[in-house]
Amino acid sequence: MASRLAFLFSLALIAGCAASAMSPAPGTVNGCANGDFGAAAADGGTARVQYGDPIGLAYSPKCLSIAAGQSVTFFGDTTQGSDFTVHPLRPGGADGTDPGASGNPITAQVGGSTYTVVFPRAGTYGYFCQEHQSMGMYGAVQVK
Numbered sequence: 001m002a003s004r005l006a007f008l009f010s011l012a013l014i015a016g017c018a019a020s021a022m023s024p025a026p027g028t029v030n031g032c033a034n035g036d037f038g039a040a041a042a043d044g045g046t047a048r049v050q051y052g053d054p055i056g057l058a059y060s061p062k063c064l065s066i067a068a069g070q071s072v073t074f075f076g077d078t079t080q081g082s083d084f085t086v087h088p089l090r091p092g093g094a095d096g097t098d099p100g101a102s103g104n105p106i107t108a109q110v111g112g113s114t115y116t117v118v119f120p121r122a123g124t125y126g127y128f129c130q131e132h133q134s135m136g137m138y139g140a141v142q143v144k
């Protein structure tokens, strides 16, 4: 029993090390540096960010650029089990890293699968999945 506990503890240590390796790079907002942001495809002023399966523990696009006043819709494929219950959305920097600009309009989402938020002011705003931030599930919206 004791050796089994020791084994489980060492597994937890290994997992902890792997998790820290997935922290956002310093000087970025959730891994997004200035040159990483791609413009949203024109879609009636609303950009779309997918999360969860089938794309995995990630957001796509991870580093999105929009204009002030545009909105972003976060959406999951519910046929793949992707919703905010499985992937709780949180504003800010994953693992306590740089959260980006103040006044992040993203609010925590814990239910449903689709969420649309308007970004009225310029800035770079981070967000992450509370359950999978240690596995690299985070992103940012740059508003110009």
Ligand SMILES: [Cu+2]
Binding pocket: 057, 086, 087, 088, 129, 130, 131, 132, 133, 137
């Ligand atoms: Cu997640």
